[in-house]
Amino acid sequence: MRVFKKKNRGAQLTRAESLTCTPVKNTRIREARLETGEVLLTYPIRIRPWIANLIRRFGWGINRFQSKKLHLDELGTAVWDLIDGRRSVRQVIQRLAKRYQLHPREAEVAVTRFLRELGKRGLIGLK
Amino acid sequence: MAWNGIRFMAPVNWQVGTIGTRYLLLEEESRPVLEIKWARIKGAFSHKAHLHRLAALHGRNLGKAVRESPLPPGWKKALGGYSAKAFSWRGKTVSGKGVILYCPTCQNATLIQFYHRDASKAENASERLLASLRDHRQDNKVVWSVFDIRATIPNTFHLVRQRFEPGKFELEFMSKAQKVTLYRWGPASILLCDRDLVEFARAMLHISPVEPRSLSLAGSKAVEWNVTPPPSRWAHLWGRMKAKPSFQWTRLWHLEEKNCIFGVRIEGKRPLDTPFLDRICAGYESL
Structure with missing residues (x-):
């Protein structure tokens, strides 16, 4: 019996496949536009039950710990605004590259890295 | 390519x-x-x-x-x-x-x-x-052209480091006596939205107390500065002995139509040759 069994992460998308996916925003996110035009996202976070119990025992309000904020810079805001549930990752990359005169490959790395980070925080999903 | x-x-x-x-x-x-x-x-x-x-x-x-x-x-x-x-x-x-x-x-x-x-x-x-396909040239120069940059460097310099990250490209070349570093940053509209080229240069290249000079380079805004040890014999000897090069020259220029910032830094232990610096800058362009 293998003690340290490798986790089965399911089928991984290839780079070509992931570029054809469409990013979709999480509907539970609150989006605020700052004076600078940048976006401030407030998103819920899931607290592990034992941490939630601990918080309750100390008598702290649980609501304080249930959301987090993320301030996007100008480039991040531009990508965020391009996510409309219809455009694919490739289309987002092309639009961003055109707008800021970036090399397509440079834009691809920047956008995919950013989307991966948003995905990890549960701010977007891919369909 | x-x-x-x-x-x-x-x-x-x-x-x-x-x-x-x-x-x-x-x-x-x-x-x-x-x-x-x-x-x-x-x-x-x-x-x-x-x-x-x-x-x-x-x-x-x-x-x-x-x-x-x-x-x-x-x-x-x-x-x-x-x-x-x-x-x-x-x-x-x-x-x-x-x-x-x-x-x-x-x-x-x-x-x-x-x-x-x-x-x-x-x-x-x-x-x-x-x-x-070509694998050699007759003029003792090597062309480096990838993504959106192209540079022509003498063949006495060899590549020691390359870095292509979103927003920042960096190529470092060494010869026996000198080191040449080429930079490309972008998008300039974002990098320069709340500061000028001098402030950007200070932040990116950690300029020592030397004051950069602003100039215009073929219609583009540019800044340039150089570090030279004082012209005393001891300073000259100390400069030759220490590992870090004593002579340094840097130029940054903003290509507005390409929305990027180009930079060249040349370092050496001996005084730098100005026509050589200009040739490197002239051969470094955006595609």
Whole structure:
């Protein structure tokens, strides 16, 4: 019996496949536009039950710990605004590259890295 | 496209996927289409030995059988000046065809592999690419042209470091006496939205107390500064003894129409030659 069994992460998308996916925003996110035009996202976070119990025992309000904020810079805001549930990752990359005169490959790395980070925080999903 | 001595014309939709000191992997729609590696050969060159080594590597790593194949007539015509041997291999979803080249003039050996999904389409592209392939120049200069930058550097300088990250490209070259670093930052509209070029230069290149000079370079805003040790004998001796170069010259310029910032830094232990600095800057351009 293998003690340290490798986790089965399911089928991984290839780079070509992931570029054809469409990013979709999480509907539970609150989006605020700052004076600078940048976006401030407030998103819920899931607290592990034992941490939630601990918080309750100390008598702290649980609501304080249930959301987090993320301030996007100008480039991040531009990508965020391009996510409309219809455009694919490739289309987002092309639009961003055109707008800021970036090399397509440079834009691809920047956008995919950013989307991966948003995905990890549960701010977007891919369909 | 030009990198470390090799130059060729690739189709527009073939993009650099991986880049090494003497290695390039080009992709089309995120799939590999061309792999090229090269090296200077000391002594005699044997196509057979290199093909054998390649076959062993493919067999071990990828489970593909590489076999020697006749050189296609189109390739033979395109590769007139080279001594060439072709090979091919076939995988489950992709097959490949390649050639091992040896240039007797510069003793450079090059391995080129084309990954095929649609063989007929690939044939024309490969012929055109091979016809444009060059591995040496007569003017002792090396052209570096990838993504959206192109630089011409004397061949006495060799590449020691390359960094291609979104927003920042950096190429570092060394010769016996000097170090040349090329920078490219972007998008400038974001980087310079709340500061000017001098402040940007201070933040990015950690300028010491030296005050940068603002100037105009072919219509572009530029800043330049140099660090020179005081002209005393002790300072000169100390400068020669310490590891860090004493003479430093840096220029940054903002290409508004390309929305990027270019930079060149040259360092050395001896006084820097101004025409050389200008030549490096003149040869460094955006595509």
